[in-house]
Amino acid sequence: MKxxxxxxxxxxxxxxYKDKAEKKPKIKAARTLKEGSNESRIELDSHTGSHVDAPYxxxxxxxxxxxxxxxxxxxxxxxxxxTKIKNSITKNNIxxxxxxxxxxxxxxxxxxxxxxxxxxxxxTYLDKSGAEYLVSKKIKAVGIDSLGIERNQxxxxxxxxxxxxxxxxxxxxxxxxxxxxxxxxxxxxxxxRKGDASPVRAVLIME
Amino acid sequence: MKxxxxxxxxxxxxxxYKDKAEKKPKIKAARTLKEGSNESRIELDSHTGSHVDAPYxxxxxxxxxxxxxxxxxxxxxxxxxxTKIKNSITKNNIxxxxxxxxxxxxxxxxxxxxxxxxxxxxxTYLDKSGAEYLVSKKIKAVGIDSLGIERNQxxxxxxxxxxxxxxxxxxxxxxxxxxxxxxxxxxxxxxxRKGDASPVRAVLIME
Numbered sequence: 001m002k003x004x005x006x007x008x009x010x011x012x013x014x015x016x017y018k019d020k021a022e023k024k025p026k027i028k029a030a031r032t033l034k035e036g037s038n039e040s041r042i043e044l045d046s047h048t049g050s051h052v053d054a055p056y057x058x059x060x061x062x063x064x065x066x067x068x069x070x071x072x073x074x075x076x077x078x079x080x081x082x083t084k085i086k087n088s089i090t091k092n093n094i095x096x097x098x099x100x101x102x103x104x105x106x107x108x109x110x111x112x113x114x115x116x117x118x119x120x121x122x123x124t125y126l127d128k129s130g131a132e133y134l135v136s137k138k139i140k141a142v143g144i145d146s147l148g149i150e151r152n153q154x155x156x157x158x159x160x161x162x163x164x165x166x167x168x169x170x171x172x173x174x175x176x177x178x179x180x181x182x183x184x185x186x187x188x189x190x191x192x193r194k195g196d197a198s199p200v201r202a203v204l205i206m207e
Numbered sequence: 208m209k210x211x212x213x214x215x216x217x218x219x220x221x222x223x224y225k226d227k228a229e230k231k232p233k234i235k236a237a238r239t240l241k242e243g244s245n246e247s248r249i250e251l252d253s254h255t256g257s258h259v260d261a262p263y264x265x266x267x268x269x270x271x272x273x274x275x276x277x278x279x280x281x282x283x284x285x286x287x288x289x290t291k292i293k294n295s296i297t298k299n300n301i302x303x304x305x306x307x308x309x310x311x312x313x314x315x316x317x318x319x320x321x322x323x324x325x326x327x328x329x330x331t332y333l334d335k336s337g338a339e340y341l342v343s344k345k346i347k348a349v350g351i352d353s354l355g356i357e358r359n360q361x362x363x364x365x366x367x368x369x370x371x372x373x374x375x376x377x378x379x380x381x382x383x384x385x386x387x388x389x390x391x392x393x394x395x396x397x398x399x400r401k402g403d404a405s406p407v408r409a410v411l412i413m414e
Contacts, residue, residue: 007397009273010397027399030229039403042250043250044248045249049398060240190214192249193218193234201396201397203277
């Protein structure tokens with residue numbers, strides 16, 4: 001069994017969306033060994049690093065993260081390689097992939113994004129047609145290796161199409177060490193009451 | 208496949224160790240739908256709710272959470288029922304269990320603890336002899352359904368025996384809905400740089 005770690009480190013220096021300072025984590029010691037044990041207090045955005053968006057992120061009556069069945073966050077998964085695409089991933093790009101999408105599977109979109117060392121406004125994203133196509137294939141979750149699955153689309157169409165169909169969106173995954181192929185995915189969210197999203201430790205497992 | 212959720216909700220009202228106010232999470236809205244999306248800022252203790260302790264929690268040169276191989280946090284698991292024990296779980300209690308411990312397995316200790324609605328100072332804990340016995344059986348991780356694996360033992364012997372042997376300690380699990388038996392466990396920590404511990408979403412899977 002081989003485990004691929006898809007999560008970047010959480011630290012005060014990590015890359016955050018649009019490089020906004022207020023989105024960076026803050027980590028401080030709450031106790032030290034002198035007092036008997038090391039303990040820390042962590043402050044972070046629900047959308048930090050590798051994380052998963054719940055429907056409530058974009059939809060007023062959308063499900064919050066703790067209400068989503070855990071089956072959605074684990075299971076058979078395909079990684080599709082779109083590293084040659086510069087702008088956006090479309091329906092046709094996905095349709096023309098060598099690996100076919102199965103109903104109830106998890107689909108991860110590998111792009112050129114992860115070669116960046118700071119936030120890149122021009123990250124490759126999933127366009128509306130691609131989101132609609134994934135919905136039509138009845139996938140259960142989707143993921144991408146940028147900190148957003150779309151850029152500044154004014155109506156957040158990609159998010160809304162997916163979230164309206166209760167498809168959780170994993171963002172901020174590190175897919176740089178993973179090739180296109182079939183795997184088993186695990187990326188369980190913290191059970192945050194009324195959460196719009198949660199940081200996750202995400203892995204791919206190859207038996 | 209049945210999934211048992213072992214994690215309590217993370218909220219500002221949740222139970223924390225010794226009921227200390229400063230250990231409670233704080234969750235606030237960072238953005239709302241009026242601004243385009245719901246996003247939140249979460250502040251919490253590294254030992255909040257269901258979490259896993261790294262050796263660095265108690266040992267100066269102990270491994271920090273992000274350096275521990277992921278294999279430690281997932282795999283074959285047994286749940287042992289000690290709900291009839293009032294005080295502490297000893298070597299003999301574990302030895303006399305109906306289910307035998309296998310090398311490289313994960314062992315979860317189910318106690319009477321989870322019937323409480325507030326923090327109970329007199330929670331059932333694992334004593335030194337029990338910790339030493341688990342080390343001798345070469346388990347890879349251990350877990351319990353109290354917020355600590357020991358109470359106020361001045362030298363933190365249980366923690367130190369386990370952590371010196373690189374056995375991560377899961378605390379704060381909810382085992383109330385799980386019977387003694389064999390399962391598959393998943394409880395991956397967030398990849399917190401130099402972390403002494405991490406909150407986790409923990410599950411047991413029964414095929």
